[in-house]
Amino acid sequence: MLSAGVFALAAALIFSGYMAGMTRLYSDPQQYGLWYLGVSYGGVLVLQDTYFYFTHRLFHRPKLFPWFHQGHHRSRHPTPWTSFAFDPLEAIVQSLFLVGIVVMIPLHFITLIAVLTTMTMWAVLNHLGLDRLPALFPHHWLGRWLIGPAHHSIHHLKYTEHYGLYFTFWDHICGTQDPDYTQNLRIPFPGNGET
């Protein structure tokens, strides 16, 4: 509930900033071309994933963990309620990203709403638990690069792996991807040795 309050304050700040002409939010979809709506949407997701990955790793430092991230890890087996269960300080850090992008990057209102909707739905999805998506998902060529419930459930069990939000590439690049991730799911699937 507290983190919902923090995100609501951030939304109020963004809206007041817009009214005061301090943001780069715009309302005419043609202003930067229609192509920019899609590109800025994808770009913001990549930026947010990067911001989340590195702040998340920082929060796992022993000195910061009790202040910033312990609240989220109270759920060892996550449920959708876990998706926005943040300590207030973590909620502030995550909401500052949203305040930062509307000040720095030209974004159409629809793009911002699409990003917020994606963020909310993806967070709920990631906290559904181990077996809520079809077994194919983590084994699929695209599924390997997207974070889903099985991937993030492992983070709630093993704190040293799987720090990303949307995509797995930072986990791959920084060596925090569980090498046996797909094999250890123990889901019958041709190709993982358990047919």
Ligand SMILES: [Zn+2]
């Ligand atoms: Zn964590």
Ligand SMILES: [Zn+2]
């Ligand atoms: Zn989580």
